Amino acid sequence: AQSVTQLDSQVPVFEEAPVELRCNYSSSVSVYLFWYVQYPNQGLQLLLKYLSGSTLVKGINGFEAEFNKSQTSFHLRKPSVHISDTAEYFCAVGGGADGLTFGKGTHLIIQP
Amino acid sequence: DTGVSQNPRHKITKRGQNVTFRCDPISEHNRLYWYRQTLGQGPEFLTYFQNEAQLEKSRLLSDRFSAERPKGSFSTLEIQRTEQGDSAMYLCASSTQGLAGGEQFFGPGTRLTVL
Numbered sequence: 361a362q363s364v365t366q367l368d369s370q371v372p373v374f375e376e377a378p379v380e381l382r383c384n385y386s387s388s389v390s391v392y393l394f395w396y397v398q399y400p401n402q403g404l405q406l407l408l409k410y411l412s413g414s415t416l417v418k419g420i421n422g423f424e425a426e427f428n429k430s431q432t433s434f435h436l437r438k439p440s441v442h443i444s445d446t447a448e449y450f451c452a453v454g455g456g457a458d459g460l461t462f463g464k465g466t467h468l469i470i471q472p
Numbered sequence: 473d474t475g476v477s478q479n480p481r482h483k484i485t486k487r488g489q490n491v492t493f494r495c496d497p498i499s500e501h502n503r504l505y506w507y508r509q510t511l512g513q514g515p516e517f518l519t520y521f522q523n524e525a526q527l528e529k530s531r532l533l534s535d536r537f538s539a540e541r542p543k544g545s546f547s548t549l550e551i552q553r554t555e556q557g558d559s560a561m562y563l564c565a566s567s568t569q570g571l572a573g574g575e576q577f578f579g580p581g582t583r584l585t586v587l
Contacts, residue, residue, distance in 0.1 A: 364514075369512075394575070396578075401580075402580055403476070403563060403578040403579050403580040403581055404515070404563070404565075404578040405578070406575065406577075409575060450514050450515070452514070458517070458520065458528060459505050459507065459517025459518075459519075459520055459528070459531070460515070460517065460576060461517065462514030462515050462516070463514050464512070464513055464514050465512075465513070465514050
């Protein structure tokens with residue numbers, strides 16, 4: 361069985377400040393890890409993914425995430441956020457062909 | 473660039489009615505997934521197809537829910553005798569078997585409101 365915990369339901373950040381969105385997972389099998397972003401009234405868009413190899417993964421829009429196997433974490437970071445980053449962010453885990461298991465999401469609120 | 477499309481985008485129905493949603497995946501993708509997303513929650517996996525074969529359906533929420541992909545291209549999700557608790561966003565995603573890590577591409581969703 362797999363599960364994902366996103367500890368923060370909301371994260372308010374000032375524009376141009378750094379941000380970290382936390383994600384912890386549990387899985388009994390090898391995992392693939394994903395971060396998706398959902399803008400209002402839109403579907404999910406892939407930000408980045410970890411499959412294997414380097415534990416630091418770079419994605420679109422300046423986001424990056426670090427896979428930490430010992431802490432079973434996959435936190436998302438951005439050094440400087442923009443107002444357009446306001447959205448819902450979902451961490452997900454997958455083990456292959458089956459459906460993904462998502463966390464409950466973190467609402468990133470950018471304050472001017 | 474043709475992504476995953478879903479129709480309708482919005483559906484309002486009365487309790488007890490049947491509804492059907494359609495998903496058209498990216499053309500070269502042979503895997504198709506259905507998810508449900510309720511307010512304040514992440515997407516919840518329901519079922520998936522590889523070509524026309526439905527390989528996982530134990531996660532469908534009840535026997536009122538069914539899905540088909542008759543020719544291995546588009547798919548439909550039907551909910552019979554809708555209940556107010558079925559109100560949610562229904563998301564479709566597709567992927568290709570050769571794509572490592574099961575990366576899935578999502579459509580915009582169909583928002584269902586049951587009155």
